[in-house]
Amino acid sequence: MRAEPKLGETPPAxxxxxxxxxxxxxxxxxxxxxxxxxxxxxxxxxxxxxxEAVRLAPRVLTGVGAADLSVRLFGQSWGMPVxxxxxxxxxxxxxxxxxxxxxxxxxxxxxxxxxxxxGRTFEELVAAATSPLWLQLYCFRDRGLTRELVERAxxxxxxxxxLTVDVPQLGRRLRDVxxxxxxxxxxxxxxxxxxxxxxxxxxxxxxxLDPALDWSVVDWLRSICPLPVLLKxxxxxxxxARAVEAEADGIIVSNHGGRQLDAAPATxxxxxxxxxxxxxxxxxxxxxxxxxxxxIAAAVAHGADAVLVGRPVLYGLAAAGEEGAAGVLGxxxxxxxxxxxxTGRRSPADLDASLLFGAAAPAVPAPAATAAGPVDAGGGLxxxxxxxxxxxxxxxxxxxxxxxxxxxxxDAISFAPGRPLEDFFETEQLFRWLRHYIDxxxxxxxxxxxxRTTLFQYGTTAGEIRGLVARTxxxxxxxxxxxxxxxxxxxxxxxxxxxxxxxxxxxxxxLVASPCYVGITGAARMLDIEPVxxxxxxxxxxxxxxxxxVAAVRARGNRPRACYVVPDYSNPSxxxxxxxxxxxxxxxxxxxxxxxxxxxxxxxxxxxxxxxxLKALDPARCVVHIGSFAKSAFPGARLGYLVADQxxxxxxxxxxxxxxxxxxxxxxxxxxxxxxxxxxxGGLLLESGFGLRARNAAAASAYDANLTAVLDTLSRLFPExxxxxxxxxxxxxxxxxxxAVTVPFAADDDALAVSAEKYGVxxxxxxxxxxxxxxxxxxxxxxxxxxxxxxxxxxxxxxxFVTDHSRHGRVS
Numbered sequence: 152m153r154a155e156p157k158l159g160e161t162p163p164a165x166x167x168x169x170x171x172x173x174x175x176x177x178x179x180x181x182x183x184x185x186x187x188x189x190x191x192x193x194x195x196x197x198x199x200x201x202x203e204a205v206r207l208a209p210r211v212l213t214g215v216g217a218a219d220l221s222v223r224l225f226g227q228s229w230g231m232p233v234x235x236x237x238x239x240x241x242x243x244x245x246x247x248x249x250x251x252x253x254x255x256x257x258x259x260x261x262x263x264x265x266x267x268x269x270g271r272t273f274e275e276l277v278a279a280a281t282s283p284l285w286l287q288l289y290c291f292r293d294r295g296l297t298r299e300l301v302e303r304a305x306x307x308x309x310x311x312x313x314l315t316v317d318v319p320q321l322g323r324r325l326r327d328v329x330x331x332x333x334x335x336x337x338x339x340x341x342x343x344x345x346x347x348x349x350x351x352x353x354x355x356x357x358x359x360l361d362p363a364l365d366w367s368v369v370d371w372l373r374s375i376c377p378l379p380v381l382l383k384x385x386x387x388x389x390x391x392a393r394a395v396e397a398e399a400d401g402i403i404v405s406n407h408g409g410r411q412l413d414a415a416p417a418t419x420x421x422x423x424x425x426x427x428x429x430x431x432x433x434x435x436x437x438x439x440x441x442x443x444x445x446x447i448a449a450a451v452a453h454g455a456d457a458v459l460v461g462r463p464v465l466y467g468l469a470a471a472g473e474e475g476a477a478g479v480l481g482x483x484x485x486x487x488x489x490x491x492x493x494t495g496r497r498s499p500a501d502l503d504a505s506l507l508f509g510a511a512a513p514a515v516p517a518p519a520a521t522a523a524g525p526v527d528a529g530g531g532l533x534x535x536x537x538x539x540x541x542x543x544x545x546x547x548x549x550x551x552x553x554x555x556x557x558x559x560x561x562d563a564i565s566f567a568p569g570r571p572l573e574d575f576f577e578t579e580q581l582f583r584w585l586r587h588y589i590d591x592x593x594x595x596x597x598x599x600x601x602x603r604t605t606l607f608q609y610g611t612t613a614g615e616i617r618g619l620v621a622r623t624x625x626x627x628x629x630x631x632x633x634x635x636x637x638x639x640x641x642x643x644x645x646x647x648x649x650x651x652x653x654x655x656x657x658x659x660x661x662l663v664a665s666p667c668y669v670g671i672t673g674a675a676r677m678l679d680i681e682p683v684x685x686x687x688x689x690x691x692x693x694x695x696x697x698x699x700x701v702a703a704v705r706a707r708g709n710r711p712r713a714c715y716v717v718p719d720y721s722n723p724s725x726x727x728x729x730x731x732x733x734x735x736x737x738x739x740x741x742x743x744x745x746x747x748x749x750x751x752x753x754x755x756x757x758x759x760x761x762x763x764x765l766k767a768l769d770p771a772r773c774v775v776h777i778g779s780f781a782k783s784a785f786p787g788a789r790l791g792y793l794v795a796d797q798x799x800x801x802x803x804x805x806x807x808x809x810x811x812x813x814x815x816x817x818x819x820x821x822x823x824x825x826x827x828x829x830x831x832x833g834g835l836l837l838e839s840g841f842g843l844r845a846r847n848a849a850a851a852s853a854y855d856a857n858l859t860a861v862l863d864t865l866s867r868l869f870p871e872x873x874x875x876x877x878x879x880x881x882x883x884x885x886x887x888x889x890x891a892v893t894v895p896f897a898a899d900d901d902a903l904a905v906s907a908e909k910y911g912v913x914x915x916x917x918x919x920x921x922x923x924x925x926x927x928x929x930x931x932x933x934x935x936x937x938x939x940x941x942x943x944x945x946x947x948x949x950x951x952f953v954t955d956h957s958r959h960g961r962v963s
Contacts, residue, residue: 720887
């Protein structure tokens, strides 16, 4: 059926080279079936010729620097404006068939449209997918069979339907006629009932597909399925307008790859008038003729929101399986990036008719994704595409997902939340601390009326207890003027305020030690700040890695504005930076003019001998220190703070405190931090004599005992001599709330669901903490909220899950 492909040592650099490799590997009849078209194949030639005629206008000195290929369509994030087009019988060119294609698409975060005539089951494909799947649907004469297909795909987890509307009968494909083509005996559409008719595509189409399909089919599909419905095969403005009236969720401009009406126009030629008729009321995609990244850009500039790529992906699959299909998508990604940068565009949203050189530019409106904005439906219904893109970032769902799975399995032992142990909280403490604070105000000379105002009214924006915070920081080696402190609503507000104050230009980049706390990357994305990760070593961020990242960011024309790091017992990895590494990082930051955002919430709840915080080693004042009382006092107060002792100079030479500039923004965000929260924490600080480490000694001892129990149990269940065989390893934090365990399988949401349901143990996938991907085989364990007995039993359950999961692959 197919020869062993020979790609050579150098992988193809153009899609055409994958086509050549596929032709050499495939039986000639199969090659003709894939690449052939209807009639004289003029429509096939028009599709590619239309793109070849396009000329793009370069732009210079644009300062763009970097490109972001991602788009949002149908409420989903796509890695680039590309989807894999529906093509039948992938198993005809490679044994893994659509499974390999789906995996390749997942590497680039792009959807796959799965053919009705796929050679692998829907359930297999969903299990292999890491990006959305859509079902391409032919409507059969037997509507019951069509309904079964739709219901099965919906139950499996498909994201939508793509109804092919341009096949009242199969086009006259003369290559297949001359070859008397029939499917190989081992190739069949496995999601359909067994039938000999499938071996002849023409006979099957004439006997089973509904030739009398009309617009009522859209309403019928909506009545049986809640998924979005796209119509594939629209080429005229009239049909496009009718599709919008039928409330189609999307339109695919397609001439079926030139395999239906040979006199049909090229899809690129048809696109502008279709986009004009749609007028942004639903997304418009293009299918047919895309053979390079420049073609994707041209299609978007002509009015498309994205394109479908078909034959090239199949050629890649035939040439080298999953790697070949991924190679095709990789070339498209690289080429599209090149086009964006060469033409001065940051993202596909910036592509419009001005991209097209000279008279080739059509007078058409921008596509739905680049117009003034999606139109809200009214009546309280808003378009999600009209909201800020950050609401659809996967990182935003992290906490909700973990809370949901924990609540769904209340009997499971949860290593997910990094919370303080409640055994050290007493309700009466709150009243005592409040009284301490009131007494403090009275002893400071405030009258009863002034105390009442302090507690019941709005307070100063920067905070009432800055002096108490400064005295507490002094116990940790940080000398801070109270005027340089801002008391915030948790450390999360402090992060937002620092980012919003410092990051003024789209060129400004935030460096983050990775794996990274999701709160900072989530905040960055909400503020349209690009986070660039610096991979940690086993003992945290190194100055060498920091300097390499600074150089790389500057090389692409951006400014590394600040670097976020948790130097002590970091969340999520548990790593701690050595003293020498701290000095080296501060020296490098001062040398390069990059501020360090130090976040250190776990210092006061660990028994290990503390290293000095970065801020205590900061003579150059390049550290903005962020702190929290969530762990060292109690989370319910929602109290944090920042120390920003840098100065700000305006064009007239006038200097102000950075803390004052930050306070201006806080006054517009939360006005002030709640007075009662400050009173409670202030009383606690007074009662402890500003020595939180000594106050928390008992809690720190309990946390350290839990850590020891977790490490000892892991060592008992995975002895050192057996760990390599199990593929399991872990780090050894000196304190804090977290450690990282590496496992020999994908530690994803599906694995977590099985772990919770069948083994009664919940953990956190480490991939949540990698901004640019990574950590797929690592889990985070947090033990602080558990008793010692729960910690031991939880690790025992986890070990059973890991052992079974490793032995059997995917536990179901």
